Amino acid sequence: MAASLNQVVGGEGDDRRAQLVAAAFRRVAEAGFEGLRLRQVAEDVGIDHSTLHHHFATKQDLVEAVAAHTTRQFWGTSPQAPDPASALRAHLATLRQMIVEQPGLFVVTVELDLRARRDPAVAAAMERHESGWRERLVEILTGLVPDPAASAELVIAAVKGVRLLPDVAGRVLHQLGEHLIGDGRG
């Protein structure tokens, strides 16, 4: 009774693992993996730092959970669009909005891209994430541009290039979209 009430009311005890991952994510967004300290993560959640090891045996485990948690935040909702052009516009608009509203998410993504170079587990997570994104883009771009695969790569590159710059993301992605859409007309 008390337990179920606790779950319903507070929900705080929901999942310590999730809390820890969220806290770690926040720390990485602020200080990078370079500045990720297990003691701080535990403190953020309000538990002893040794208790963290009860949920994540090693720091690496937590890092991998952060990678999964980060990539999971993409493509939660897939908006349906009547035509390829508006689908692309919607896609880019969503990304621009995410870049503006959740800058930390993209900071962590860059951190993960960098870490992937020395961390096979993270590399696998990022490749899975990126290939999903690529497929989605190719799907959208098919029928809109002559070479969907190449254009998808261009879109990915442009987004990656403005990930850390909310101020220019809108302009750049809009321009890119119009370029691609206009291209189909030519």
Add this chain to the structure above:
Amino acid sequence: MAASLNQVVGGEGDDRRAQLVAAAFRRVAEAGFEGLRLRQVAEDVGIDHSTLHHHFATKQDLVEAVAAHTTRQFWGTSPQAPDPASALRAHLATLRQMIVEQPGLFVVTVELDLRARRDPAVAAAMERHESGWRERLVEILTGLVPDPAASAELVIAAVKGVRLLPDVAGRVLHQLGEHLIGDGRG
């Protein structure tokens, strides 16, 4: 004369600094700032780790020197081109070649972009570097595209987005270039 004299007489000290910066640069390229260890840098150069502090009082000083050394490697040679289109093509070709041939340079650049978020000195260096690049791009794009400033931003974004991917850099940058050049005609 003065330069060569400088190298002969007291230049060894400066040489050491350059050696240390180069070694640190290499370490960052391999292991990130997260994996940068002063002891290793000193050992790479063949001096005691205490001696390193005679050349760089603090680790931060070395990091800033790495930032300067990194940005300095761009735009060493500015190829002259008869017309804007070939100037842009040359610019992108140069970048593609650098990405392929000096991947470490771009890894460090991403590391610096990330570190710039928490390190004002690095931030200043990167902004200086990037505004120089932007100006150069605007110069090239003027007369070629309707909105040189916006297109420069797009180019920068695309390059940043493929910095870590030598395999797709060529395709993406080529496609972008043709887009921009073709756009001017329409």
Add this chain to the structure above:
Amino acid sequence: MAASLNQVVGGEGDDRRAQLVAAAFRRVAEAGFEGLRLRQVAEDVGIDHSTLHHHFATKQDLVEAVAAHTTRQFWGTSPQAPDPASALRAHLATLRQMIVEQPGLFVVTVELDLRARRDPAVAAAMERHESGWRERLVEILTGLVPDPAASAELVIAAVKGVRLLPDVAGRVLHQLGEHLIGDGRG
């Protein structure tokens, strides 16, 4: 009857204790008290490490149980011999056989001897064990050697000295036995 009933009804708990002691004994034989981990012991038995504390409130309790379990393995069977000489030979042969066949038992004994220096409970257990052994030896040696007490001490020392060396145990104990038996004759 009572015994079998005990096993059926409430004996499982006692079984668990025995299992835990046996597992702890094995761990000490392999890794020493230095490497004794309650979690591993519990895991070896197939229970949660918290549950172990229901059977042994503290690690010290388990250690003392291991000491008791270890000393209990000696002198289970007392072979009857027609004369003192063959009694001594049988005693030494039994020990040699145990050293060869159950090396772990003697490793733990050495561990216990060492721990006894800082652990009064273990010290008491070992003293009890050793005085029983000594009495038995004096009994055997009486009528065989001039100073049974001193010779018993010599036998104990020699056995302790080859406890960890199954390869030389046979030779050494045999030689010692013949020395003692021959001595009586002279």
Add this chain to the structure above:
Amino acid sequence: MAASLNQVVGGEGDDRRAQLVAAAFRRVAEAGFEGLRLRQVAEDVGIDHSTLHHHFATKQDLVEAVAAHTTRQFWGTSPQAPDPASALRAHLATLRQMIVEQPGLFVVTVELDLRARRDPAVAAAMERHESGWRERLVEILTGLVPDPAASAELVIAAVKGVRLLPDVAGRVLHQLGEHLIGDGRG
């Protein structure tokens, strides 16, 4: 000047490594390898615990130094004797005296014997030590007993068996000596 004076007067700065090994040795004698703590060792010497790592990169290095330091304390002086019998008596008397006067030395030896089972470096040190001892014993026993090799093994066993018992060491070793010497007469 000050430095040489310091060396002459206090001698304390003589060798930090030696001081640390001595302190570690003392700790092992008291608390076993199980209770060896680098922080305490450093504190005993009066330096920060991190400084200890400047002299011994890892705990294992210190342990190996302790093993070397321990075995080095044996056979420092080799007393010359006119005949084998008195040579054996002198050898055993020396050992008995060491056991009585330096009990810690033998406690550490037992600890090392035990650790040798899981530590190849320590095992090598102990084997070297023991084979040296064995050779010396064989040399002494040759001409005194029929089977010097076997008797050497018996002596080693007996000594090992009384290492931890200063009270009985004298009696046991004396009896053993007379046994061996008397044996030659028969």
Add this chain to the structure above:
DNA sequence: CATGAATGAGGGTTCATTCAT
């Protein structure tokens, strides 16, 4: 300019133990 000893803060990790369920 170079060295090696020393520092101290802090890192991840381990482990026996406790407690609510």
Add this chain to the structure above:
DNA sequence: GATGAATGAACCCTCATTCAT
């Protein structure tokens, strides 16, 4: 009796930095 979350002390080790030589 059994579990899993939590604790806190302690562990070995790392690293940038300082200082006397």
